[in-house]
Amino acid sequence: MPRKKQSLVLKNWGYLVLVAAIVFWAVNDIGPGTALIAFLFTSVWLLTLAPVWCGATTRTGDGCRKNSYGLLGGCSYRQHR
């Protein structure tokens, strides 16, 4: 199913950028600027789009395990943002 594969790539492109950043870092020929930009993209992705758990502390003291996107976002509960 190519459609599903594409969405998986769309969800996880940040990991690819992270790998690319490490490669750029290792290959000094490209220069530190490119690696820096790649790392910048990765951090933006982590903060906004990365598939992570909500992680907000609930009233029972546990971490919220609902899925959310990005470290800055929360799950569907407004209080968790």
Ligand SMILES: [Zn+2]
């Ligand atoms: Zn939550």
